[in-house]
Amino acid sequence: MAQMGLALGYHDVSIFVSLTSIWGFFGRIVSGLASEYYIGKCGTPRPLWNAAAEVLMALGFIAMASALPGSFYIGSILVGMGYGVLLTITVPVSSELFGLKYYGLLYNILILNLPLGSFLFSGLLAGLLYDAQATSTSGGGTTCVGPHCYMLVFVIMAIACMLGLALDMLLAFRTKNVYAKIYESKNHTTTT
Template sequence: MAMPGSLYIWSIVVGICYAVPLAITLPTASELFGLKYYGLIYNILIFNLPFGSFLFSGLLAGILYDLEATTTAGGGDTCVGAHCYRLVFIIMAAACVVGFFLDFFFVIQK
């Protein structure tokens, strides 16, 4: 968004988005599936965080940054400004909106 102070606000939002699934996964796993295979079920439920981080931060952000970057005289690529990650932010926000509506849909189905 490139507004003064927006980095702090969005860092807090991302922190909450990571903390809430970590906090609710423990009771959700035990309530829905019981305690017999709790460790396995918990690890399957929590696997989305590192997998999503790898896909969005490692692959998507890296590829789109390389597309936006310009080659410098020293042989490297660089990109300065908000436009470097704007498309990554839009894609991640769209994925979050889709996830929210899927969660809402599954809650209503129960």
């Protein structure tokens, strides 16, 4: 986020890292409370919350790609919130669908997305596309300044989020019976 902010001409880039972290926290808190409430209230499948997070993140990446004044702030907030939701909802979904017998293994496989995604999208994709846009400097290095430096990265990330949205919707549809049973069990325990 800091390097992207610098490429867009912002001088104080720590704000973008802070916004992403702070709103990631709020995404975790709100999605945890809301998903628990709605699964007990009407049996809403948790993967729908992941789908909502994918929409937030796609909108955030599109905002960043637009490079309009203030859009990087909005994008940082939306991406942070979506990321917080994904981190919170994915783990309970795995335990609800696969049980708790191999919870530790499943949790670690799910958390593998953090270093793997960072390597693939930040290290490889963003690095390669940035280098393709960068120009040589007098000191022997390369630099890129302007919205074109990361625009394609943001567009690709938004497309990846749309693919995630489609997969989350498919998962929600395919698991609606599981969540109907969870809903029934929650309502049965509160009435007895």
